[in-house]
Amino acid sequence: xxxxxxxxxxxxxxxxxxxxxxxxxxxxxxxxxxxxxxxxxxxxxxxxxxxxxxxxxxxxxxxxxxxxxxxxxxxxxxxxxxxxxxxxxxxxxxxxxxxxxxxxxxxxxxxxxxxxxxxxxxxxxxxxxxxxxxxxxxxxxxxxxxxxxxxxxxxxxxxxxxxxxxxxxxxxxxxxxxxxxxxxxxxxxxxxxxxxxxxxxxxxxxxxxxxxxxxxxxxxxxxxxxxxxxxxxxxxxxxxxxxxxxxxxxxxxxxxxxxxxxxxxxxxxxxxxxxxxxxxxxxxxxxxxxxxxxxxxxxxxxxxxxxxxxxxxxxxxxxxxxxxxxxxxxxxxxxxxxxxxxxxxxxxxxxxxxxxxxxxxxxxxxxxxxxxxxxxxxxxxxxxxxxxxxxxxxxxxxxxxxxxxxxxxxxxxxxxxxxxxxxxxxxxxxxxxxxxxxxxxxxxxxxxxxxxxxxxxxxxxxxxxxxxxxxxxxxxxxxxxxxxxxxxxxxxxxxxxxxxxxxxxxxxxxxxxxxxxxxxxxxxxxxxxxxxxxxxxxxxxxxxxxxx
Numbered sequence: 001x002x003x004x005x006x007x008x009x010x011x012x013x014x015x016x017x018x019x020x021x022x023x024x025x026x027x028x029x030x031x032x033x034x035x036x037x038x039x040x041x042x043x044x045x046x047x048x049x050x051x052x053x054x055x056x057x058x059x060x061x062x063x064x065x066x067x068x069x070x071x072x073x074x075x076x077x078x079x080x081x082x083x084x085x086x087x088x089x090x091x092x093x094x095x096x097x098x099x100x101x102x103x104x105x106x107x108x109x110x111x112x113x114x115x116x117x118x119x120x121x122x123x124x125x126x127x128x129x130x131x132x133x134x135x136x137x138x139x140x141x142x143x144x145x146x147x148x149x150x151x152x153x154x155x156x157x158x159x160x161x162x163x164x165x166x167x168x169x170x171x172x173x174x175x176x177x178x179x180x181x182x183x184x185x186x187x188x189x190x191x192x193x194x195x196x197x198x199x200x201x202x203x204x205x206x207x208x209x210x211x212x213x214x215x216x217x218x219x220x221x222x223x224x225x226x227x228x229x230x231x232x233x234x235x236x237x238x239x240x241x242x243x244x245x246x247x248x249x250x251x252x253x254x255x256x257x258x259x260x261x262x263x264x265x266x267x268x269x270x271x272x273x274x275x276x277x278x279x280x281x282x283x284x285x286x287x288x289x290x291x292x293x294x295x296x297x298x299x300x301x302x303x304x305x306x307x308x309x310x311x312x313x314x315x316x317x318x319x320x321x322x323x324x325x326x327x328x329x330x331x332x333x334x335x336x337x338x339x340x341x342x343x344x345x346x347x348x349x350x351x352x353x354x355x356x357x358x359x360x361x362x363x364x365x366x367x368x369x370x371x372x373x374x375x376x377x378x379x380x381x382x383x384x385x386x387x388x389x390x391x392x393x394x395x396x397x398x399x400x401x402x403x404x405x406x407x408x409x410x411x412x413x414x415x416x417x418x419x420x421x422x423x424x425x426x427x428x429x430x431x432x433x434x435x436x437x438x439x440x441x442x443x444x445x446x447x448x449x450x451x452x453x454x455x456x457x458x459x460x461x462x463x464x465x466x467x468x469x470x471x472x473x474x475x476x477x478x479x480x481x482x483x484x485x486x487x488x489x490x491x492x493x494x495x496x497x498x499x500x501x502x503x504x505x506x507x508x509x510x511x512x513x514x515x516x517x518x519x520x521x522x523x524x525x526x527x528x529x530x531x532x533x534x535x536x537x538x539x540x541x542x543x544x545x546x547x548x
Contacts, residue, residue, distance in 0.1 A: 009044060019316060025061075030067055076224060111143070121265065179201060185364050190345050191217060201246060232269065238350040246344065482518075482525055483522075
């Protein structure tokens with residue numbers, strides 16, 4: 001991180017954004033020209049190495065992306081389902097090999113066979129009818145959505161007037177009164193870390209600065225998770241409401257939605273919702289005669305899993321390489337353009353409407369002592385009833401798997417819950433787990449996004465570990481040595497053990513995992529040992545042939 005680069009990028013504000021311009025420069029051919037990168041370096045008074053370093057990092061701006069036209073999903077759910085080779089074979093009949101790239105999880109885990117073409121995502125049976133001259137896209141909501149408790153996140157949208165009547169009422173209260181309700185709710189962040197939202201908002205509120213930002217982290221890159229996609233596409237006003245309230249409480253004037261490139265439809269739908277707010281005079285200056293000014297800006301990401309980490313995301317918006325920052329200082333102190341910034345996940349922000357409507361104490365009645373409210377759980381295509389389910393925190397995992405999911409279509413030996421950095425849960429542990437933070441932590445797993453990717457019985461566990469290490473190495477920001485080198489070494493070892501007559505030294509492997517866990521700067525390198533250790537513990541009989 002460079003504070004100077006942050007200041008230089010911020011000189012022109014959000015409306016004239018360096019990262020956006022780099023993305024725009026890549027639209028025609030897939031990567032910006034050297035000439036255009038030089039022009040941008042002069043315009044923003046930064047070195048050519050900075051614009052080049054940024055452009056060469058992202059999947060959809062790097063030189064390797066040049067002339068790419070179709071992209072095949074290589075997320076864990078699609079890999080385990082075994083559908084993607086067929087997708088590649090069919091696309092290869094209409095595109096040359098150098099025109100086909102990859103995207104990591106398009107949020108179509110409920111039916112797989114996912115691919116992307118011309119700003120749209122396709123999945124399921126789409127590939128069987130795909131013709132690039134005549135695009136037919138299936139329904140965006142063709143998966144199960146159900147609540148087993150008081151629906152807070154999946155509650156039907158009540159219409160613009162009804163929905164925002166609550167905002168007008170809230171703006172008659174003081175920021176302190178609203179913050180009190182948020183703190184009473186004990187809502188913890190739904191992006192994976194489970195950090196108390198009220199504490200984060202209060203920290204930003206207490207900073208003395210005229211310029212503050214609210215960022216919605218909509219770069220949900222965990223394969224198997226599509227709850228953020230659901231909220232952005234089907235409940236965008238819930239997310240926007242939460243951001244406006246956050247701005248009012250903290251004194252921020254801008255809300256930034258950083259939406260992943262793999263969710264192109266979501267960006268369009270959210271922009272339509274923002275336009276509706278503007279048409280109804282609920283954005284801009286002096287909203288509802290409250291002396292509160294607030295506006296939105298959508299930043300379209302360019303393909304980098306690490307941007308799910310809040311400080312890497314901030315660097316990305318600034319047009320820097322999305323490398324993780326050391327903390328402290330925390331973003332609530334020094335964030336976007338060196339100004340106080342709150343970064344919240346989509347699902348976290350979407351929960352705010354029900355808290356303001358019913359009160360923090362009412363929200364806190366749902367859930368467990370330390371995990372309040374409800375949680376969206378994503379089930380993949382191996383379930384008889386794949387889809388998104390809203391459950392009360394503390395719901396037994398067995399109920400989710402067997403009653404809501406309807407059990408498995410084919411034999412499954414484990415589930416990875418919480419994304420690629422989440423634990424690998426063997427079937428025998430299902431009855432020991434509930435959908436809450438403390439239950440998973442106590443058993444040595446991670447709830448994270450509560451996404452469920454099934455590993456079928458016939459899928460080799462070592463092959464899955466190789467897939468995880470390959471993903472982790474590819475997506476590392478490269479800033480710290482333990483992650484940059486360690487994930488690559490992990491991939492090399494597992495790949496060699498799979499494909500050659502080679503056995504991994506257990507002591508060496510344990511040392512590698514320990515170095516990653518203790519030495520990495522963020523949860524990317526620090527988190528990948530968890531599922532690997534789970535696999536070694538619960539599937540030792542299957543894996544021992546690869547070790548000495």
